[in-house]
Amino acid sequence: MMKEPDRETLVYALLDTQSDTTFILEEAADSLNAKGEQVKLKLSTMASTNKVVACQRISGLQVRGFNSEKKITLPTTYTRKFIPANRDHIPTPETAMAWPHLEQIADKIAPRQGCDVGLLIGYNCSQALLPRDVVCGEENQPFAQRTDLGWSIIGHGSPYVDCGDTIGVSHQVITRQVTPELQLPSSPKQEVHYVCRTQIKEVISSDIIKALECDFNERVAEDNHFSQDDLQFLSKLKQGIKHKEDGHIEMPLPFKRERPSLPDNMVCAIHRLKHLERKLRRNSRYYQDYKTFMEETIARGDAEKIPKADLHKHPVWYIPHHGVYHPQKPGKIRIVFDCSARFQGTSLNDHLLTGPELTNSLVGVLCRFRKERVAIMCDIERMFHQFHVRAEDQDYLRFLWWENGDLEAQPAVYRMRVHLFGAASSPGCANYGLKHLAAMARGNFSEASVRFIERNFYVDDGLTSVSTEAKGIQLVNEARELYNTGNLRLHKFISNSKQVLSLIPKEECAGGANNLDMALHEPHMERALGVQWCVTSDDFQFRVVVKEKPMSRRGVLSTVASVFDPLGFVAPFILLGKKILQQMCHERVSWDDPLPDHLLPQWESWLRGLQDLATIKVQRCYLPGSFGKVVKHELHHFSDASASGYGECSYLRVISASGEVHCSLVMGKARVAPSKVTTIPRLELSAAVVAVRTSDMLQRELEMEGLQEYFWTGFMFL
Structure with missing residues (x-):
């Protein structure tokens, strides 16, 4: 038997003198591998609102100050998904230097770290609250207080800037999970140090009202007004893009500066992989789908196992990953690489340029889709993975996986060779690659085919309409040939014209595309950029599934937002639902409070009308x-x-x-x-x-x- 080394995580802590409960951020608890008991906690707010939340009860946590070795044992601690606090108001050495009476402690406050508030210590931990020393100023000036966790400043942070609120007593602390002796699998035996950070933003009534007063923006984009970062992105891709011998388009990772030297975050990837392993072992279907996806990715050459000679190369970055199922595509898993995962205050996405907005307008693509009689829709297969990453940048895309999906084996190190679903730069790179392909095709293909690529794709979905079947057949054939020059495959074709579909290979058509006879089959429905398109009758419809939601502001918002209507066909009806939600915001109804009596009849009437949207049909073609x-x-x-x-x-x-x-x-x-x-x-x-x-x-x-x-x-x- 051996003892697992104590895990430590750097977080900010708040000392809350108004609560007798200590909370820890779920991510911080996970990083400590802290095992707790599942419980339900009843939370009460100052407005006497009660809410029951599921969480974990953890014992055995210790904390120490950033510059201290003295450890304080925390009382029973409960996990929370977020701890609402403004990190920008945490005092720093600069805060102390702003006040003459506090300059003496400036060098005793650690500089701001790349972590967020991860711990809320209640007054039942008296040792953490006990003041050891106090530095006072004049009346209405902030004062400094030293506890066993270090120095902090209570009051406004600057005499020149009104922060609008106070933060209370805050410290940079390191939490430690005290673990029993247990048998460890093969894993690094060094002490684990890394930073846990989460982005927190509370949605308030003004945010909701602002969203209600807007919708799909009708403003014309200012295409010629690029930021300096946008220009840098375009310059890097223009210089680095090339057409490989195998047909694929290769682009570099567009870093903000030169290729960054990132810390070795392999230990963080191992930790996330252990969480994934537990989920894979619990869910056999999830495991099989995940394994199949990975095997196909490796077999296609989108990923490769790293040779031993390259394992010690530098710089490198390891990306955690997880699988998600699309709600509209049951049974189809997509592996998301978490390029936003942070280690020691940084992530891969922090260093990547996103580029200018090169995606076509969704509303514009739908409007052009309605212009002509013959409609055609298709999809680019695995769009991001069709664009390769420059070889010298591929070690920033390392990940861990079990060879052949064998969970009993040691994880191996792989690297992706393609742009990832999850990288901040991938949408911009993919759109740039498509426009580059169109530019190369001009002169060799018809202008209609080139315009189809440039103007009628929204991300990986292509929608267009032509006046005759002959033009439709020509467009499909040329578009497939054009995309093939970049090793891109157009598939899932669907059209309201049987003649067009009959000349497309069946394996390239969407499921059920050839069954358009309404006399023998159910109407064939497709999603055209989220809008329901009945191919057989060639009209847009609304299939609204009214899910049971609580009669609260949260439930109202969820239901109103569930109706996707980018062209505003039912805008007058949706307006009534928005008006009810706006009224609840004005009356300051809490998220989970029941609907006021005077609004309940209006809401129930609106819900009944929501089901009637299924009777509305709008002809696709103008x-x-x-x-x-x-x-x-x-x-x-x-x-x-x-x-x-x-x-x-x-x-x-x-x-x-x-x-x-x-x-x-x-x-x-x-x-x-x-x-x-x-x-x-x-x-x-x-x-x-x-x-x-x-x-x-x-x-x-x-x-x-x-x-x-x-x-x-x-x-x-x-």
């Missing part, structure tokens, strides 16, 4: 099938406002050569009136502004020549 040649396009924007809200709707009016007229709703917007009391004329003007911005966006996205526009508003100028 034009009916029998419509003749169009000679004129007009956009008509209608805007209006009331005390409850304001909005606009845009219609496309087309006139054929024979004089036939047809109108189609392009999109709509509805927003709750601002919380601040606003006059009706000002709201009318706000609605008109939204209409003008929508016009600017549609002018760019619809790509219609000679488009005439008209604006209609209920505002009367006197």
